[in-house]
Amino acid sequence: MSPQEPSFEQRVWLVVDAIPYGNVASYGDIALLAGHPRAARQVGRILKSLPNTSLLPWHRVISQQGKISLPGSQGSKQIDALRKEGIDVTQAGKIDMKRYRWRP
DNA sequence: GGCATGACATTAG
DNA sequence: TCTAATGCCATGC
Numbered sequence A: 001m002s003p004q005e006p007s008f009e010q011r012v013w014l015v016v017d018a019i020p021y022g023n024v025a026s027y028g029d030i031a032l033l034a035g036h037p038r039a040a041r042q043v044g045r046i047l048k049s050l051p052n053t054s055l056l057p058w059h060r061v062i063s064q065q066g067k068i069s070l071p072g073s074q075g076s077k078q079i080d081a082l083r084k085e086g087i088d089v090t091q092a093g094k095i096d097m098k099r100y101r102w103r104p
Numbered sequence B: 001g002g003c004a005t006g007a008c009a010t011t012a013g
Numbered sequence C: 001t002c003t004a005a006t007g008c009c010a011t012g013c
Helices: A008-017 A027-033 A040-048 A073-084
Strands: none
Touching: A008 A027, A008 A040, A027 A040
16 A cells, blocks of 8 residues: 655654754754755744644744744744753844754 | 745855 | 845645
8 A cells, every 4th residue: 555655744843843952953954854955945834834732842943044033922932942941042033053053 | 737925045245 | 244136845725
């Protein structure tokens, strides 16, 4: 029979869930680990579509430039959540990727 | 099957 | 450092 491979969406869930505490990953990395090196945009769309019941650490996913791509109150929440994990976030919402980037 | 959208990435100025 | 333009790809209508 034909085992239906998990959707890109579900792969993203798995990858995001694998990000360890105190580390962050970029959309491009998520897409890459999910099997689609250039589907970073879809990652953002998927995370946006996440149900509030999901326990995924989506706040550990940021842009490659170490900047929060989610403006508004949600962005502030993300920054706050990252700081609670020991990640240093500048006042401009900038993060040192060289230091916190997740290396599988 | 085609068109529009998007929590991005990269390059140029 | 910041802004603008271009590319790439899955999803939804």
